[in-house]
Amino acid sequence: MIFESKRLIARRFGPRDVEPFVAMRADPEVARYQSWETFTLDDGRAFIAALANANPGEPGWYQIALEDKASGQFAGDCGLKIMEHDQRLAQIGYTIMRRLWNRGYATEAIAALADYAFGTLNIHRITASVDPRNVSSCRALEKAGFQREALFRQSEWFKGSWADDAVYARLRNPV
Numbered sequence: 393m394i395f396e397s398k399r400l401i402a403r404r405f406g407p408r409d410v411e412p413f414v415a416m417r418a419d420p421e422v423a424r425y426q427s428w429e430t431f432t433l434d435d436g437r438a439f440i441a442a443l444a445n446a447n448p449g450e451p452g453w454y455q456i457a458l459e460d461k462a463s464g465q466f467a468g469d470c471g472l473k474i475m476e477h478d479q480r481l482a483q484i485g486y487t488i489m490r491r492l493w494n495r496g497y498a499t500e501a502i503a504a505l506a507d508y509a510f511g512t513l514n515i516h517r518i519t520a521s522v523d524p525r526n527v528s529s530c531r532a533l534e535k536a537g538f539q540r541e542a543l544f545r546q547s548e549w550f551k552g553s554w555a556d557d558a559v560y561a562r563l564r565n566p567v
């Protein structure tokens with residue numbers, strides 16, 4: 393286990409996660425504001441295999457599986473990117489299985505991931521980059537103590553049109 397919250401266990405990805413992970417990412421509603429268009433079984437296998445040699449706290453992205461304590465089932469994932477140039481700075485990402493949306497799971501995962509990053513990994517500042525049309529993602533970040541610091545207008549060519557980018561952040565020691 394890497395960390396836990398009231399309803400979730402955050403742990404390393406393993407081979408048993410391939411099927412639900414691919415089902416989650418291949419869902420068009422899940423992919424709407426994410427970088428991928430499609431996600432195949434081979435993509436899922438390669439993604440999980442690559443994580444076997446990585447560890448949380450190392451520079452670059454590390455993706456963590458989320459398991460629902462009550463059912464033991466895969467509930468989603470969250471990711472932490474430690475910046476190369478200063479390893480006290482990090483960015484996060486997160487995805488929840490669609491059947492579990494709007495029950496506070498992302499809020500819970502983001503808050504627990506932030507506690508882990510600040511407490512165990514000694515991170516100073518965590519950011520998240522969100523399409524502002526992704527209302528539930530913005531809301532979950534705010535509920536988990538993140539503040540919107542910037543809105544970059546039409547700053548990304550995204551799936552056929554210009555998209556805004558909202559940057560949220562939470563500090564280890566709020567000023």
Ligand SMILES: CC(C)(COP(=O)(O)OP(=O)(O)OC[C@H]1O[C@@H](n2cnc3c(N)ncnc32)[C@H](O)[C@@H]1OP(=O)(O)O)[C@@H](O)C(=O)NCCC(=O)NCCS
Pocket residue numbers: 421422423425426485486487488489492493494495496497498499500521522523526527528529531532
């Ligand atoms: C974004 C995502 C992780 C949110 O997960 P979640 O578990 O549903 O989030 P939570 O339940 O913790 O919080 C969602 C909040 O948004 C609210 N919300 C959802 N849709 C909304 C809408 N259209 N308008 C206003 N509020 C909305 C919910 O009511 C909830 O707030 P509340 O608890 O105050 O009622 C999930 O939708 C997801 O996996 N999306 C696909 C991947 C993705 O976009 N990831 C984020 C990339 S930045």
